Each structure stands twice: as C-alpha cells, then as structure tokens.
Amino acid sequence: MGGRWKSAPLFAEELASGLPCSLPLDDEGVDFTILCDFRQRLIDAHAESLVLEPILTVSRQRGCLKAGGKQRTDSSAVLAAVRTLNSLESVGESMRAALNDLAKQDPEWLLLHVAPDWFDRSVHRFEMTRFPKQESEQQALRKQVGEDVARLLDGLEQQEMPSALGQLPSVIRLRQVFDQHYERGQTGVRWRDGPAVTNEDRIVSPYDEHARSARKRELIWLGYKIHLTETCDQDPHMPHLIVQVHTVPATTPDSMAVEPILQDLREREVAPSALFVDQGYTSATSLVEQAKRGTEMMGPLQESTSWQAQAGEGYGLYDFEVDWHQQQVRCPQGHLSQRWAPFRDRHGTDKIEVCFPPQCCQACMAREHCTTGAKGRILKLLPQEAYEALEQRRKEQDTSAFQEEYALRANVEGTISQAARRTRMRRSPYRGERKTHLHHVQIAAGINVVRIIAHLQAQTQGTLSRPERRATPFARLKEVAQV
Template sequence: MSMQPSRPSEVPAETVGVARAAFPKGSLAIRVRNELGPLFCDEEFADLFPARGKPAWSPGRLALVLVLQFMEGLTDRQAAEAVRARIDFKYALGLELSDPGFDFSVLSEFRDRLAEADAGRRVLDGVLVAARDKGLLKTAGRARTDSTHVLTAARDVCWLERVSETLRSALNAVAQAAPDWLVEVAELEWFRHYATRAEDSRFPKSRAAREELGLRIGRDGTRLLHAVRSRQAPRVLRTLGQVEHLRQMWVQNFHQVEGEVRRRAPKDRPPGAKCLVSPYDREARNSVKRDTAWAGYKVHLTETCEADAPNLITNVATTDATVPDISMTEPVHARLADTGRLPDEHLVDAGYVDAHVLVRARRKYGITLTGPAALAISPQTASGSGFTGDDFTIDWENEQVSCPGDRTTARWNPDRSPEGTPVIRVRFNKSDCQPCPVREQCTTSSVGRRLTLRPREEHEALRQARADQDTDTWKERYKTRAGVESTISQGVQRCGLRRSRYRGLTKTSLQHQLTGAAINLARIDAHLTDTPRARTRTSHFTALRPAELTLGGAK
C-alpha cells in the first residue's frame, strides 16, 4: 500500500450538526478534537509506506483511532465499527457521516508498520505537542517516574513443553523454507511427536519417564541443528529466527557428555537476563521484585506533576524484566532532553538513585534528582554503635584518610567496582588497628579497617542526599512522588498496562506508547471538564481511627 498525504481538514458541517444534536454536552472524542484540533498529520508517517501501490487509509487518522481504541479498551473489530457507526469518532476524525471507514485488519497492519519503525513514540509525542501548544503541558517544574511489571502474552509452560514447542516451531519454519530438504533429513518419529502442539498430548507422570522424554527431545533437536549446519543444508536455514531460537534454547538446557545429550544442571544454566522462558516469546524474561515474580517485561512511566495543569505522561520506556531501575535513569533523562521536556526536579523511587546518577543528572541535564538514597551497608551500620564511613575524615587533595582513632593512612588505590564504576580502595595498616583503643567499634578484621569510597563529587553528593532525606522539608517535598502510583493504577485498570497484548519487546513497547497517549487524552478531557482528581482511598475502618493513634504505635 502507498500513502497519498492529505492535509487535515475541518470537520464536515453535517457531522458537526449531528454530533451537537446527539451529544449536547459533548463527549471525550468531541472535546479533544475541539480543544487540540487534528492531532496527527499523514506526513508524520510517510516513511512507513512505499511510494507506489494501492492508496492507504489516512495514517494520521489511523493513529488517532489507535489512541481512542486503547482509551476505551476496544478490539480491532470494535474500533473499526466505531469509526463506521459512532458520530463522536467521525467528529474526532473529521469524517463525513457517509464515510464507510476501513476493514478491521487495517489496524493490525498499521501497528506492524509502527512497531517495525519504532514509531510508537510519534503517537505519544503528537499528543504532547498538541497539549503544549494549548498550554496544557508544563515541563519546567517537577516530574516523577516509576516502573511496574508487565506479563508476557505467551502462556506459562513447563520445561518439557517449552523445549518441545521450540523444536516444533523450528521444524515448521524449516518445512516452509526448504520442504524437500527436510523430507530427506527428518526421521519418521518426528512426524509423530512434533506434527501437533505439545498441549494436545499428555506428558508422562513419573519423574524418570519425564526425564527420558526430555532427553529424547534434546537428541532430536541436536540432530536437527547438526543437519542445518551441514554443507548439504540450504544456507537460508541458518538465518531463520526459529532455528536461532532453537539453538539458544538447546545451549541453555542441554550439553553433550562423552557424545551423549544430557540436560544441564540448574547451576550450569544461564542467568535470568539471558535465560529463555517461552517458546513463543523470545524476548520475555523471568524476574523477581520483592514478593512479585513474573515472566515478561517492565515499563517505566514519567509524568508531570503540577497542580495547575493536567499530569501528562511525557516518556514511556519498556525493557525486558531483568533490567534494573537504576539502568534507566540516564536513558529517561536523555529522552526527555531530546524532546525538550526536562523537568527542574525529578522525583523517583529508591531504585533509580545512586551516586553517579545524582552527579550526572545535575552536571549534564541540570536536574535535581530526588529520591531515597540507599544507606551504607556494613557490620558497623548494622550494629548501630560502630564507626561508619561518615566518621572518617577524607583529605581528597592529599589522598589520605583519618580514622576516629587518630590514625592516618595513605594507602589510596583507585579501582573499579564489580559493576564497573570507579571507586577508591582505602586500607589502614594492621599495626595501627590492632593496638587502637576503639578497635572493637571499628573493625573485627585481623588485617585492619578497609573503606571503599566513591570519587569525590559522587561521595559528597551521596552524603548530602542521605543527610537531606532525614529532614522534614525533604519528606514533605517527596510526598508528591506517590502520585505516580495512581498513574500506574489507571494504566492497569483502563488499558491493561500489566499484561502485554502482543509477543515481543517491540510490539509490547508500542502498546505502552499508545497506552501513554490514551491516558494523556483522558486526563486532558478531565482537565477540560473540571473533573476533580481522585483522593487516596481510605477504608471505613481506617477512617474511624483516632487522630492521636498511628498505625506504627498501635498494639
């Protein structure tokens, strides 16, 4: 299909008249059109279509349909039917009442084009640009960020079904690419075992039988991989995604011992960041955060938080489930800087805060990063009566450290932490520590006290952050961060944020960009209609609690 760009036009007069009669008080779609005008232009998506071919339906309008679809939780069929039959949709899209719309399959094709070009950001940015032009987006104040887990669309399967389905998928891909070659290579038993889905048969109950079945699947997959890599095999087979998935799955689950295929022991398997967990979704990963364990992804939402404007989501970032929050602080800031939406103060959870990001946020982006800084962990801090790193005096110019026992050391060695960040290793002499009268409060080591310091700027930034977070002023300012939890709740309840509709990181990321755009339109409409923001819910029993009684003091 090709695209023939057309400039956004005014809403037809007949559509305006019928819409006003049908919606005398307006509707969300009508108010958004009246306030923001056409949100998207066809030219914004011109690179997604070839120059020749059958003319495509307006991509600018399709982008708005996707946002309205996510805002109301519609299926593709329901969204296409709404374009044909609903007056408020026709009004928002600027269509004639007689416009027949499009077939529902057009939406999935357009999403594929958006996903392949990573163009979901354009949809979210289109809403934000329109809101900025109308004075509804204020980014010069504060913003807040938090993340939540996202479940993969692929169902959870046991180990036997995982390897069996991976092998079946690879066989189907090879059969499509080189059917004649596979007929010569495949064993007769393969057609009996892998012609149908594993869920259509029953696995044995006994442990020994299940182990033997797993080894048989492992041997069959190994034979197929050897055949694909042979000189007689068509070279195109090595480039198939399903064959590469099979290779990775087999490397992670099987190995050969004296020429025999064996299952890897648990300690011999890859870490969670690399471990494949599904035969249907290659990019989903297992992760655990406190009491929550899931297979899938993680999404990070950043929003404005000013009292006199709607709280709009300014950035959405999706990663696999194993990426820690601290790794996303810099990418979030970089994205906000690229789009001109950097806040003055960024309120984040403890997972986003570390010494180097505190310094980098201030130095590179001019941002005050506000979040709980982790306290130093050591036997001295655990006891509560020992000397912590803050009790030592550091002479940065002369590269010396003095301890509470009036001893000074110059054993100052630049190094790197296991994570690769620069640190400084400081060590006191054994001869100084052993006779020290306060040794029991300092160290139990027989070789002397050791300290690990950050570079000076990071050390001082972290020390200042720990001191600030104990003040009432900081705690009062930080209360605003909790509001991002309601954004996650709204995304979950309205748009199904915590469960991916699609398989793969690319399409899941597109889903989250559209979710962010949908929530923004809903919040803009709430602002236009003066809908008050919901207050924190309080149970009936909690509301009866006496003012002088706190939960912390209840017995």
C-alpha cells in the first residue's frame, strides 16, 4: 500500500485551504485490496454491526433515538451475483467449479483421475453447451453428467486420496447438488423424478450456496431478501433512522424474521413498543409472544382461506363456540365435538384437532354449508391465547381506528425506494449471505448519515416540521375540481 495516512483534522484543513495534500502526482495512493481485507476482517469477526451501531449510539446520546417508540419493518427482493441455472446446468457448473479448485489445489492427483472427455464438457461454462433437442439425447446427457460426477466423488472418497481435497467447499457443494438431482442404484446413477430436498434447502448455484430461488406473486428471483426496520415516531425532533438490517435467503418467510429482528433490537436496548408490519409478518403466535415481551405487532392478519369462510354462507371457524375448560366445541347447529387432540403441524406450531361425529354431520340439515367430506367436520384450533388474539385482531383490523393508526407503516416504502434508487440494495455485488448482509448494513449506515445531515440542516434553518406527503399532479387537480 502506497501513500501516507493523515489525521482527519489535518486533511480537512488542507482541503479547506486549497493546498495540496502533500502527495506527489505519481503517488499510488491506497491499494484497493485494503478495502477487501477490511471487509473480510469484519465478516470473520462477526463485527458487521460496527458499521451501523456507532451512528445509532451517537443518535441515542443526542436524544434522536430511544427505546419504546414506534418502528416499522418491510422487506425487498435482492438479486444474487450469480447466473440463473436450470437443474442440469447447476450440476454441470458445480462439476466445473470443483474441477477448477482441485486443479489449483492438487493438479497431479487430478491428472491421475480425470477422464479425457471431461475437458470437452467442463472447460467452458456448462450453460454454453448446446443441449440436444431429442428427449433420448437429453436423457443420455443427464446420465453422462451424473456418471462424471459420481466417478469424481468416488475418487475423492478413496483412502489414499489427500483428505483436504474432499473438504474443499466446491467439492462439498458438488456432493449436495449431486444428491439433489441424482440417486444411485444397481444400474448406476439415475436422474431423480422429483426434487430430493425442499426449495428452502435446494442449492441453485455452486458459487453462492446461500442464494435461493423464490417467487412472490408475479416476481421470481434468485438471491436474498432484506428486511429494513426504521423508527417512525411522529416527533419532528427525531429523524427516522434505520435501526436494524436483516438479510436472509429469498425463500425465508417474512414471519420467520420477526423474532430475530426484535431479539436483536432488545439486546441493543432499542426495541419498540409497537412494530408496524404487513400481513406477511403477522401470525397469531407472534401477536401473543411479542406482546408478552413488550412489543405490540401492528399489522393485519390474512383472512381465512377455507371455502366455508370464502363462501360467505358457510360455517367458518369462528362460527363455532369453543369451551376451553371442557375441551369441547359446539357447532352452529348445536352438536358437540367428539374428539379433542393436541398435535404439532409440519411447521412446528402447536395446534388442537377437533372432530365431530360423522353420523351427526351426515344427517345435519346444514351439511352443505359446513363440510363436503364423508367424515365429520374437522377443525384445527390454535392454543387459547393465540386463538383469541387471532379472533380479536381480525375484528379490529377492519375498524377505522386501526386503519388510521396502521397508516404509519406505508411510509416504509419510501425507505425501500430510497435505498433501491440511490444504492445497489436490490442487486448484491458480492457472493454469499455474509458479504451481502454487510453490504446492506453499509447502505443503512449511509442512509442514516444522509438523514441526520438533513435533520441538522432543518434544525439550523428552523424548519423541523415534518413535510406532508406530496400529492401527484392528478390528485391536486381532483382537489381543484372538488372546489
């Protein structure tokens, strides 16, 4: 690294005076690799918070940030710095990545185990291969690629092979990708008819093991999801600051982000008394659990998706009367349930299965409004606290008072827009979740600095009142027309 470091005051003084910074014209300056090394040191030490936390600490000391206020959270899609590959391309490119690392680590061992035709298939990017159009030829190619990978993995598992080669990250990912798409049998390797893992666990690129392929309505992307949490108190003396950044794989549901976000805020003593979110974050369980810890989840719940509730005339869940003490449920026609059995669903949520006698349901006059199955009506209830919280929120979320208070959440879209338009928040320049998260933390820190500067300028000019939301030209024309 060339050049000389100067203290900040001296550097600022020279800049203000117009004098040169005592550097010759041919000075090399700071080598760019020092930034990469600094980034890696932060990641290795799990010290990403050192980028954002000092700004928030000063804000707390100046009274611009406090615990127990109001905050809002929203998420956005983030594209990973890798190409989108189909299943066969993913296997072939994983093979090429492993061969490149093996050639760098131990070229002599690889030369003894490599097949001559591997050079034709794995020297160039696999997606550049011209894939055959005939189904029989496609099957032959899939089988050939699987046999190549199996042969390499078998060679790596031999006892005389150096153990370090089998633990290379690219080799480990190759095993995982191979197991996702192939299975071994008596006739050799065979392409799987269906996925062997869930979409949440499926590796889609050998160069970024944490990136996932996800879909939200019409949007499909490969990468991550960022959750930004900012303050939203309507005090003009307190700027709205981003206090928490949470980066997760794209397939992680928003509801799974609530607990780690609030836990981090509590550890840093800036947890809110109310957190405004959309219905993707809310659940009956989170309403109860977070309320016990001092945070009210302010967000609507998804309406019931059962056909009974959708029909309007059907008997929905809340048309039944639940007796928690007797552990019985009475249907709208007066029949009592026959079975009450607690269980845990595939997501790990505690629930209660309630069954009504089949003979009662089959002979019931209102059967067409309740159930169409041959068995009796089956209800799946949440525990009492969650069930009652769910019922109360669905009643109050349609009231004007709730909607007026919930309007605070809408402005978080402005923060997402600011980060997306002024930075590369939605397109990660790095590979890996940790580097992408550090990138997002740096963006949040930059936005906070911009907002603090704007707040100090407004304070100096005496214009601290919060500006109203600007109306569009057509909306202003509507106001004129109404007059």
